[in-house]
Amino acid sequence: MEKASDRKLIVGLDPGTTCGVAVIGLDMKPILLTSFRGANRDEIVRAVSEAGRPILVACDVADPPGFVRKIASLFEAGLFTPGRDMTIQEKRRIVEEHFQSLAKGLDAHTLDALAAALKAYLAYKNKFESVEARLRRLLKPETLEEIKSEIIRGVRLSRIISREIKGLEEEGREKIVKVYVQDKARPADHRPEDPRDRLISLLRLENERLKAELRRLKAERDELERTLRRRASEEYEELRKDAAYRIQEKEIADLRLRLREAERRIEELTSKPSGEEQVSGDFVTLKEVPSFTHDEVEKAVTEAGEGSYIMLLNAAGGGASTARRLAEAKPRVVVRCTEMSHQAEAILAERNIPVIPISRLEVKYIKGKPMVERKILEESIREHKRRLIDSMMDELLRSVGINGAG
Numbered sequence: 001m002e003k004a005s006d007r008k009l010i011v012g013l014d015p016g017t018t019c020g021v022a023v024i025g026l027d028m029k030p031i032l033l034t035s036f037r038g039a040n041r042d043e044i045v046r047a048v049s050e051a052g053r054p055i056l057v058a059c060d061v062a063d064p065p066g067f068v069r070k071i072a073s074l075f076e077a078g079l080f081t082p083g084r085d086m087t088i089q090e091k092r093r094i095v096e097e098h099f100q101s102l103a104k105g106l107d108a109h110t111l112d113a114l115a116a117a118l119k120a121y122l123a124y125k126n127k128f129e130s131v132e133a134r135l136r137r138l139l140k141p142e143t144l145e146e147i148k149s150e151i152i153r154g155v156r157l158s159r160i161i162s163r164e165i166k167g168l169e170e171e172g173r174e175k176i177v178k179v180y181v182q183d184k185a186r187p188a189d190h191r192p193e194d195p196r197d198r199l200i201s202l203l204r205l206e207n208e209r210l211k212a213e214l215r216r217l218k219a220e221r222d223e224l225e226r227t228l229r230r231r232a233s234e235e236y237e238e239l240r241k242d243a244a245y246r247i248q249e250k251e252i253a254d255l256r257l258r259l260r261e262a263e264r265r266i267e268e269l270t271s272k273p274s275g276e277e278q279v280s281g282d283f284v285t286l287k288e289v290p291s292f293t294h295d296e297v298e299k300a301v302t303e304a305g306e307g308s309y310i311m312l313l314n315a316a317g318g319g320a321s322t323a324r325r326l327a328e329a330k331p332r333v334v335v336r337c338t339e340m341s342h343q344a345e346a347i348l349a350e351r352n353i354p355v356i357p358i359s360r361l362e363v364k365y366i367k368g369k370p371m372v373e374r375k376i377l378e379e380s381i382r383e384h385k386r387r388l389i390d391s392m393m394d395e396l397l398r399s400v401g402i403n404g405a406g
Helices: 041-051 066-074 088-098 108-135 141-152 157-171 195-270 294-304 320-328 342-350 374-405
Strands: 008-014 018-025 030-037 053-058 078-080 283-285 287-289 309-312 333-336 355-357 364-366 369-373
Touching (some): 053 108, 066 078, 088 108, 141 157
Parallel strands (some): 053 078, 309 333, 333 355
């Protein structure tokens, strides 16, 4: 029979003005459930020590209070904390699931302490059950409990089994090893089990464990290979994106270069006369007239006034009345972008208004306005007048020649 002082314990603490204490065994059975109001540390340590030897101290918050750390240190026990602070609902649920009959009779502090102890136990429950399933018929309960405490301290199960095998080998063939069983009654002719049989059983267990470990390692290897392939694919995608990014950066740099060139060109052009007035420096602003109609001409005459420089974007269609209205504004020149009727051009010529085709000029748009160098425009006007005079002289000579012949 195991002494109380040797019993391995999990202790849950809820420190405060009233300190909740919950002590359970490694079989999850409650041993001590109480709370101490205004108790000092020594009183709590004494009460827990009377129940057994704590190997794990737990609390219900992720960041353990200093009091809990000190208690764990005094007992040289492990310290368990949940991944996050346990909620009130979670603590009540975990206690009611395992100790429904006790839950209603516990004060809040003791319930919190018990929830912390249960949370710690459940973290190791699967390993405990695995040990019991494999070794329960081969080892005594106190030995199983010691193995559980070793698991809590982080000792690997394979190391524990290896140690048990070594112990059996040292016993020698002459020793008799008794196998602990639940049923104490044995047949009268029952012969003690040979140590070799127990050794074989442990070796079989070890073999099963190694096979399970092999399966786990193979699964882990497969997962690592999948992860490696996925990472390689992700890295390739990142490299591809990086290449695309570098191409985009180059395109952006090229666009910025072109933008600076365009800005330089704009600055170069805008540094010349703005064309706000009809004539400014070396450039002349032309007044755009979309079409050679009475309404458009009237609008242009009203806006530009007399002595303006007119540019007819569409010179076709203008009749005699439209030409006379334009002539009344006395424009200095009319630049036509398309053909003009002979009648309209003749009326403007009679009023000494030059009509120049745009092909003889170099029109530039500066700040959205059509402009032409004054020097070129004046030369074109002079050339137009020379052509007009030559035409008139030819007409006169032909007229004289015809009369003389008559």
